[in-house]
Amino acid sequence: MDPDGAGESQGFGLPRHARITSSDEIRALFRRGKRSKTRHLDAFVSASPVPFARLGVVVPKHKRRIVDRNLVKRRLREIGRAVLVPALRNRGLALDVMLRARPETYTASFAQLRDEVAALAEELCSRAR
Numbered sequence: 266m267d268p269d270g271a272g273e274s275q276g277f278g279l280p281r282h283a284r285i286t287s288s289d290e291i292r293a294l295f296r297r298g299k300r301s302k303t304r305h306l307d308a309f310v311s312a313s314p315v316p317f318a319r320l321g322v323v324v325p326k327h328k329r330r331i332v333d334r335n336l337v338k339r340r341l342r343e344i345g346r347a348v349l350v351p352a353l354r355n356r357g358l359a360l361d362v363m364l365r366a367r368p369e370t371y372t373a374s375f376a377q378l379r380d381e382v383a384a385l386a387e388e389l390c391s392r393a394r
Contacts, residue, residue: 279346285321285361294321294363301388303381305370306341309363310389318353320345321363329371337366340375344382352386360389 285291298309313319322341324334341364353360362385370378 279320279342279350282315283317283319283350285319285363290361291321291323291363294361298361298363301385303385305367305373305378306381306385307365307367308385309365311361313359313361316359318350318358319361320350321361322366323363324366324370327366327368327371333371337370340378341366341370341382344375344379348379348383349386352383352390356390358390362389 285294294309294311298311301308301310320342322338322345324338324341326334345362345364349362353362364382
């Protein structure tokens with residue numbers, strides 16, 4: 266299995282093996298992960314059971330339309346694929362990261378979310394070394 270998956274420049278989605286989708290894994294990560302908060306997101310981080318970084322995204326409804334929720338999910342997955350996972354991979358960090366949207370996320374721009382996730386990636390990379 267190739268942990269690098271699809272190249273960033275190819276525009277493909279996050280490789281299946283780099284996703285956290287199982288509800289059991291998600292619950293376990295919420296329990297055991299160290300929580301970091303940003304203005305719009307809660308991030309839960311824990312050592313990965315596999316030798317590469319994985320990403321999960323949780324977007325609660327927060328009394329919003331499904332169209333809005335899907336937009337937030339797509340944004341967070343893309344930011345994770347393009348910013349977070351490559352940063353962790355380049356540093357050789359095998360971490361599971363779960364991004365959970367807070368109600369404020371629905372009003373955030375793509376650039377704001379990207380900047381928050383980039384700052385989180387930098388914090389994780391600097392904390393590990």
